[in-house]
Amino acid sequence: MVSIYSPLQLNSENNNKRMRGKSVSGKVIFALCVACFLAGSLFTTQNRARPSDYAHHLIPGQREKLDAAKHECDHKHKLVQQNSRDIMGEVIKTHQAIQSLDKTVSTLEMELAAARTSKIVGQERALNQTSTLQRAFVVIGINTAFSSKKRRDSLRETWMLKGGKLMKVEKEKGAVIRFIIGHSATPGGVLDRAIDSEDAEHGDFLRLKHVEGYHELSTKTRLFFSTAVAIWDAEFYVKVDDDIHVNLGMLMSTLAKHRSKPRIYIGCMKSGPVLSQKGVKYYEPEYWKFGEEGNKYFRHATGQIYAISKDLATYISINSGILHRYANEDVSLGSWLIGLEVQHVDDHSMCCGTPPDCEFKAHAGNLCVASFDWQCSGICKSVERMRKVHDACGEGDGAIWDVQYD
Template sequence: MPLHHPKHRHHHDEDVLPYHRSDDEAKPRRPYVPSSFPSSPASAAPPHRFLLLFAVVCLLLAVASLSFAVSVSRRPVPLQSPPDSVAFRCGRAEDSLRSFLASSGNYSAGDREKVLAVVGVHTELGSAARRAALRATWFPPNPEGVVSLEHGFGLSFRFVIRRTKDKEKMADLQKEVDMYHDFLFIDADEGTKPPEKMLAYFKAAYDMFHAEFYVKADDTIYLRPDRLAALLAKDRLHHRTYIGCMKKGPVVSDPNMKWYESSYGLLGNEYFMHASGSLYALSSEVVGAIATTNNDSLRMFDYEDVTIGSWMLAMNVNHEDNRAMCDSTCTPSSIAVWDSKTCSGSCNPIEKIRELHNTTLCSKSPTLPPEVEEEE
């Protein structure tokens, strides 16, 4: 509400309002006239004439002001154009979709948007063909589709990407951003290591969204958003939850072999249980703890999935193993399909994802299997 302040009197008010003065000062005084000449009534105007003149001047000013106000009100008022640039940022991180919607004047939201889950599909600058395959299949194809999926299932999808100092690459990416507006830029450069990139993603997503879960997905998987939403919406006893396809495996200590781990001395011969990196979800309380922790306080291993798994051990979370998140072929209950044994995702993701989408069992089967629907 506007605050009302007491009006202050100015010095010139005393000249206009003579009765504000003391009685002696308020009395009208005649000009000095030599005694040999009698005063004439016309030599000094009576006080009431000055007041009358002042009232007439005020009336004329009021009429002029009213006429001006009426003339202005009849003029067409130009519509206010939306601001040229409205950015939803957290440091160097930016949500391109909300920036676009706000700039178009069709969006209004608080600092943190409430959703069931943020699904960050991690991608790279040179993976435009993969993103095109996803938009042609299970990923929303345009801003309207992203908003519709958010309203329908509570899932807010974004392609998570890092910036680069290469002007040509950034120019190509900006064209894609301007066309689809479905990117979440994180506070990380192109050379940032995967574990550090993941930390930047969780920090940015937590600051921009008030979600029950924060999901990490690769751009090499086939996903059923409706089934993912059904999984995340279930009631759980544990507030700190880590959902994914849990696995263990040998720690590679030979630098000449694939999956070499430079910190093998801290791990022993076998990795602790952790979720496969292609798809997993962390509950809000878990991500909140990560987002508010100093970066230097978190140990970074060579691989993202191992690094996240080590943080989960330290935070005493509930590990929820769900094999439907890593099916190798489509089933009536599969949430995600990808080759977890020979590839990190699909070996030929562009062709494989389109092929899966053209299969009825993959893209057109009901959200829940018939037997589950009957039980409910």
């Protein structure tokens, strides 16, 4: 049977097929839903009634309660704001008080440190005034070693007094002269016994609590000043090497000119190169502390002979535990004093050359305090030449007895 369709029916059927063929995207449906939700929320918010909108519908009692609640909320809000401001103010005040307290504590710490140092120095001075310390004008420590007996003998036979004269100059002129030496690595061994025997003969040693060694000279120097200060109440303390020539009278006259200066450091001031090459003489392991390679040291007295006043020797004694020691002892001493209120006196009469230099000066009436050869850091072949230097440049055996301190 043949079915006959009208044009209208055919168009309707075609449209239904096309509709079924195109399904609506899920993203589009989701976007439409979100848009509808937002539109509804906006409409609801705009039309939501606020308390003020319907407050006029409340009965009188309810309106009064509402006003009271609103007033209480406003009051609490103001209190919270006021409390916040008060808390911030207290925080600021507390911070300022803490800063003020920090400054006060810092000031007290500095005053306490100063008072402690002053007390120690006062105790040292009080101790110096007791009979336990021997009064002296100068203590001269001659640095020596176990192997240097011939050097010591050459000094005893020339510029250094010995026997009864050594004790007499100490008593009458206040000049204490001692060889300074520590102990061997094996206490009581043959080296120590030899020094004990030599000291029993001459009585001119000061033994230090120190193990001898070339690389320990900085420690030995520090111990010398600490030990000497504990034994003698002197105005000056002098360190001398055992291979140079000294005119004792000239040395004491030079020191006497500086008696009124409390913190004085006297010697031939120099500023040698800082040697960074390992294995060379005077190599400085801490060369990097002095700046770039090729730099020089700060000014300090050459190590053959130098003098410091009592206050400086006391300072070294008190602070010996924290004084840094460099490889070279003259640099070490200079570093201990470089940051203090110290007067450096550069006296070139303490570093004259050997004859003919010191001889020409002696003939001109300018006697040298000390003479040595720079190339040897002392008198070259000092044992053989000390007598010759003494005869040419010496002040005479009676000069020391004519020294006047006032």
